[in-house]
Amino acid sequence: MTTNNNxxxxxxxxxxxxxxxxxxxxxxxxxxxxNWTNTEDDGAVFDLGNEKLVFTTxxxxxxxxxxxGGDIGxxxxxxxxxxxxxxxxxxxxxxxSIIIEEGFPKEDLLKIAKSINKISQQTNIPVVTGDTKVTxxxxxxxxxxxxxxxxLTKTVINNSGAKIGDDIxxxxxxxxxAAVILAHRFDYKTTLESDCQPLNQEIQSVLNMLxxxxxxxxxxxAANLNEIAYKSKVKMILEEDQLPYKKQTVAICDLxxxxxxxLASEGRFVATVNPKNTKAVLxxxxxxxxxxxxxxxxxxxxxxxxxxLRKIENSSGKLIPRIC
Amino acid sequence: MTTNNNxxxxxxxxxxxxxxxxxxxxxxxxxxxxNWTNTEDDGAVFDLGNEKLVFTTxxxxxxxxxxxGGDIGxxxxxxxxxxxxxxxxxxxxxxxSIIIEEGFPKEDLLKIAKSINKISQQTNIPVVTGDTKVTxxxxxxxxxxxxxxxxLTKTVINNSGAKIGDDIxxxxxxxxxAAVILAHRFDYKTTLESDCQPLNQEIQSVLNMLxxxxxxxxxxxAANLNEIAYKSKVKMILEEDQLPYKKQTVAICDLxxxxxxxLASEGRFVATVNPKNTKAVLxxxxxxxxxxxxxxxxxxxxxxxxxxLRKIENSSGKLIPRIC
Numbered sequence: 001m002t003t004n005n006n007x008x009x010x011x012x013x014x015x016x017x018x019x020x021x022x023x024x025x026x027x028x029x030x031x032x033x034x035n036w037t038n039t040e041d042d043g044a045v046f047d048l049g050n051e052k053l054v055f056t057t058x059x060x061x062x063x064x065x066x067x068x069g070g071d072i073g074x075x076x077x078x079x080x081x082x083x084x085x086x087x088x089x090x091x092x093x094x095x096x097s098i099i100i101e102e103g104f105p106k107e108d109l110l111k112i113a114k115s116i117n118k119i120s121q122q123t124n125i126p127v128v129t130g131d132t133k134v135t136x137x138x139x140x141x142x143x144x145x146x147x148x149x150x151x152l153t154k155t156v157i158n159n160s161g162a163k164i165g166d167d168i169x170x171x172x173x174x175x176x177x178a179a180v181i182l183a184h185r186f187d188y189k190t191t192l193e194s195d196c197q198p199l200n201q202e203i204q205s206v207l208n209m210l211x212x213x214x215x216x217x218x219x220x221x222a223a224n225l226n227e228i229a230y231k232s233k234v235k236m237i238l239e240e241d242q243l244p245y246k247k248q249t250v251a252i253c254d255l256x257x258x259x260x261x262x263l264a265s266e267g268r269f270v271a272t273v274n275p276k277n278t279k280a281v282l283x284x285x286x287x288x289x290x291x292x293x294x295x296x297x298x299x300x301x302x303x304x305x306x307x308x309l310r311k312i313e314n315s316s317g318k319l320i321p322r323i324c
Numbered sequence: 325m326t327t328n329n330n331x332x333x334x335x336x337x338x339x340x341x342x343x344x345x346x347x348x349x350x351x352x353x354x355x356x357x358x359n360w361t362n363t364e365d366d367g368a369v370f371d372l373g374n375e376k377l378v379f380t381t382x383x384x385x386x387x388x389x390x391x392x393g394g395d396i397g398x399x400x401x402x403x404x405x406x407x408x409x410x411x412x413x414x415x416x417x418x419x420x421s422i423i424i425e426e427g428f429p430k431e432d433l434l435k436i437a438k439s440i441n442k443i444s445q446q447t448n449i450p451v452v453t454g455d456t457k458v459t460x461x462x463x464x465x466x467x468x469x470x471x472x473x474x475x476l477t478k479t480v481i482n483n484s485g486a487k488i489g490d491d492i493x494x495x496x497x498x499x500x501x502a503a504v505i506l507a508h509r510f511d512y513k514t515t516l517e518s519d520c521q522p523l524n525q526e527i528q529s530v531l532n533m534l535x536x537x538x539x540x541x542x543x544x545x546a547a548n549l550n551e552i553a554y555k556s557k558v559k560m561i562l563e564e565d566q567l568p569y570k571k572q573t574v575a576i577c578d579l580x581x582x583x584x585x586x587l588a589s590e591g592r593f594v595a596t597v598n599p600k601n602t603k604a605v606l607x608x609x610x611x612x613x614x615x616x617x618x619x620x621x622x623x624x625x626x627x628x629x630x631x632x633l634r635k636i637e638n639s640s641g642k643l644i645p646r647i648c
Contacts, residue, residue: 008428013458023456026422026437036417036452044452046416046474048372057419057472059455061463092370093360095381097470098350104332113350128360128368131383131470132347134337139385141463146421146455148381148472150370 017314019219038156042083042214043149045156052156054089056080057148065108065142068180069194072145073112075266077119078198079217080147085200086213086269089151093128094120099144100134112143123198125149161212162232166272166294170244171202172287174221174270175263179249182256192248197267205284209277215269219315222261224270225300226314232272235297238312240304242291262315341638343543362480366407366538367473369480376480378413380404381472389432389466392504393518396469397436399590401443402522403541404471409524410537410593413475417452418444423468424458436467447522449473485536486556490596490618494568495526496611498545498594499587503573506580516572521591529608533601539593543639546585548594549624550638556596559621562636564628566615586639 011018027040038045043056058079062072070078077094084091096116100109120127176195183190199215212232216224229236245253245260253260272294273281282288292303300312335342351364362369367380382403386396394402401418408415420440424433444451500519507514523539536556540548553560569577569584577584596618597605606612616627624636 006430008424008426008430008433008458010426010458010460013424013456019456023454025434026454026456036450039452044417044419046452053377053474055417055419055472055474056453057421057455057470059421059423059457059468059470061423061457061459063463093368093379095368095379095472097381097383097472099383099385099468100332100337102332102334106330106332109332110349126360128363128370129380130347130350131381132337132343132350133383133385134332134334135385135465136334138462139387139465140468141459144383144423144464144468146381146383146470146472148379148419148421148470150377150379150474 038087038158041087041159043087043089045087051152051154054084054087054151054153054156055148056083057146058083059144059146061141061144063141064184067184067194068192070196071112071115072143073115074119075196076145076147077116078196078266080149081123081125081198081200082215084149084151085203086157086215087151087153088155088157088207089153090204091123091125091149091151091200093126094147094149095129096127097131097146098133099140100132101140101142102134102137104142119198123200157210157213159212159214159228160231162228162234162272162294163211163274164234164294164296165275166211167275167278167290168225168236168238168292168294169271169273169278169281169288169290171199171269171285172244173246174216174244174265174268175249175260176246177266178263179252182252186256188252190248190252192246195265195267199267199269202285203269206281209273209281210271211274213269213271215265217264217266220262220264221270222259222300222312222315225312228272229298229300233298234294236292236294236300238292238300238302240302242289244289244291259315261312362411362482365411365483367411367413369411375476375478378408378411378475378477378480379472380407381470382407383468383470385465385468387465388508391508391518392516394520395436395439396467397439398443399520400469400471401440402520402590404473405447405449405522405524406539408473408475409527410481410539411475411477412479412481412531413477414528415447415449415473415475415524417450418471418473419453420451421455421470422457423464424456425464425466426458426461428466443522447524481534481537483536483538483552484555486552486558486596486618487535487598488558488618488620489599490535491599491602491614492560492562492616492618493595493597493602493605493612493614495523495593495609496568497570498540498568498589498592499573499584500570501590502587503576506576510580512576514572514576516570519589519591523591523593526609527593530605533597533605534595535598537593537595539589541588541590544586544588545594546583546624546636546639549636552596553622553624557622558618560616560618560624562616562624562626564626566613568613568615583639585636
């Protein structure tokens with residue numbers, strides 16, 4: 001891939017290796033403070049004494065703004081709720097900051113606001129503060145939403161908590177969201193719906209049984225598991241016949257020559273669980289399944305049906321499409 | 325002014341009356357929760373028991389990205405720090421979410437990151453979490469930054485706290501920021517610099533002596549004072565010969581036919597103070613001055629040098645330029 005090192009490239013926003021590199025360059029120039037921990041996780045943690053405050057943010061430009069199973073408002077709410085949830089926090093409040101392009105249909109804006117409210121009511125997490133700005137035409141493509149959120153918890157789930165012997169689970173099929181957006185962009189017909197949904201209630205129900213937890217948004221399962229494995233200093237083996245992808249999702253990926261492991265979900269989580277708790281977790285979570293095992297070593301590998309091992313790398317380069 | 329009611333217009337993002345109307349329409353569709361207070365203020369307040377958590381957010385698209393006295397990174401940091409500060413909170417951590425247009429110069433991005441860090445170090449407020457995304461060309465104009473912040477305080481300053489008899493003060497000259505941006509847009513030569521700066525230390529130093537406090541960003545002094553007067557159910561009289569505007573700022577406004585009362589600052593606050601504390605406040609704050617008085621009634625009026633009274637309305641319509 002040819003890149004001009006003086007200009008920011010799309011792959012630096014993909015959620016893969018180039019993103020991680022850009023973010024680490026930016027972070028170097030930010031000051032961090034010892035009162036906060038987990039600042040390289042989905043959310044940062046501040047110790048309030050008898051409990052911990054978790055704080056996170058997420059920015060969304062979504063094309064299309066409305067898609068099967070959701071819209072930019074729903075995805076912006078779920079993104080931040082889920083980032084708090086995977087840290088083990090109970091979200092207490094969200095901010096919604098909206099930048100709107102002049103001329104954006106008011107009806108669409110109100111539809112998005114209703115969709116924000118629906119998630120707020122469903123989860124009982126209030127939107128408590130915000131910012132609403134309108135820019136000249138061409139300064140932004142339709143609408144951009146950034147959410148931030150605060151949550152409270154006694155115990156934080158760390159990405160470094162996966163243990164050798166743990167089972168790896170997903171809360172449901174992966175990549176549905178990306179597949180829906182891909183299908184829209186390339187004008188494929190599909191009955192798939194985005195998986196976009198809040199995860200806080202599901203995660204809270206099994207919280208004390210998870211040793212690590214992440215939601216595979218940008219960068220997909222590959223980025224999630226590589227991060228957990230790297231931080232936990234373990235290796236992971238996935239079983240091909242337990243891969244959590246729907247047939248339609250795989251078909252869309254095959255058509256476009258993409259790796260399913262890079263596909264984003266917006267309403268699923270991946271976690272590690274001590275095998276003595278696996279049955280209890282699967283009972284609580286209706287659509288969860290075991291997809292692999294944590295072992296000694298490093299890296300993520302797929303054990304194929306032919307018993308070969310294939311390394312699953314952290315995605316790099318431009319993901320088609322930018323989902324969020 | 326002709327507007328198409330089906331399309332979002334620039335004046336709905338101006339910080340004036342049309343903005344307030346749009347935001348109230350959007351808010352109607354959001355759920356609010358009784359655990360949070362001050363949700364229509366600069367920040368929302370959550371009661372943690374022995375102290376209060378304040379949470380706020382601000383979105384920035386700035387043109388030009390770099391200006392005399394600052395850049396988009398500095399303004400994004402100061403905007404959120406100041407929103408926490410005017411509520412009386414000590415900011416404990418910020419999030420920085422950046423959306424970058426593909427092809428944006430990397431050198432400029434690192435300059436912005438350094439500027440973010442400089443404010444962080446100067447104020448000792450860490451950036452603890454963030455999001456960095458890159459969009460295709462044309463999806464955003466260069467760069468957009470949304471900051472959110474959390475702060476802690478024992479006592480919240482409310483905008484409804486102004487009392488009859490209070491003095492009205494400003495922490496310094498107003499509108500410098502807007503004047504710099506205006507000068508740039510219209511290619512006027514000026515030696516003015518943006519007032520963009522963090523206010524938390526200044527406000528903390530006089531905190532217990534302020535009865536209300538706001539920073540006059542979008543919508544300027546007119547929007548600030550109208551909000552305080554409305555919420556406090558009081559009238560305010562400003563003295564023309566005490567107006568806190570520099571000559572160059574007034575000249576730029578006159579040339580462009582704008583009202584100085586609508587001009588944004590990004591590093592100033594306006595407050596009301598019991599007259600028994602005014603001297604102490606002015607001693608603590610180097611550049612503060614009294615600009616008027618709170619009396620019984622409603623609305624904001626300018627007492628001119630000819631002893632006439634002129635009503636200062638909340639700005640409406642398109643402010644030139646959109647500053648942030």
